Amino acid sequence: MMHAPSRTAKIAGIAALAGLMMAVAIVAATHHRAPTAPPAAIVRDEAGPSRLARELERCASLTMPDSGCEAAWAENRRRFFRQGEPEGAGR
Template sequence: MSRTAKIAGIAALAGMMMAVAIVAVTRPDEPAPAPALALPAEESQHRLARELDRCATLTMPDSGCEAAWAANRRRFFRQDDVAPAVEHDGGASPSEEGFVP
């Protein structure tokens, strides 16, 4: 590398450092945002949490648990509006119902 290229590289680095310093000095000091408060969950989220707790103790596959895990994944990835609600027969037990958060 030539001496001129080295000088140009150091000048460019110094210019970037100077720009960062100027931005840091001129930027107004803002207080850190307060942490998000835990808001009370809706009843459907409580039902989903209870169902997931129940499913965590099971060793056999359960259709209600599969629906609960799918609802939890949709809620986690914020895909609530993508998956349509599944309709069940009137005689379905709570563990067979699909949970929508």
Template sequence: MRTAPEKMLKLVAIAMGGIVLLMMAIELRDAVKEERAAPVSVTPDDPLRTELARCRALAPEALETDTACRAAWAENRRRFFDGPPQGLED
């Protein structure tokens, strides 16, 4: 059988663990809010980046029918996987 101090110590340990978990959840929530609030920098001389920024703001239902966004994402994938355009390599 446990004594009263052992029970109290266990209760305090459980309470502190709960407080730590609560603080971690609050920090994670704040980090997600800051990430969403950060504006996307758009380079005005790159129309693809401007189009991709516009497409990010659309609802998923609108993306299914927006052919300009589909083309922009396809071009972005092509650039990413194919590497830099020919003639720009050092």
């Protein structure tokens, strides 16, 4: 027949758990993280945004369907997925 753990065993278990938690907290507080690289800057052309970029910016503010916007989004998707280019182009 098993007996319940004694009061001393319970105190020892809780002390061990508290010590482990304290050790983890100290390691986390003193751990030096490597500095992260700053995000890459977006460089725009000197001449300003392209026609497609201007059209997409305009379309982003519209709430009604627009055929010009649909064409601009289709062109953007085509350029993004490089559809219609020869296999070696752009690489």
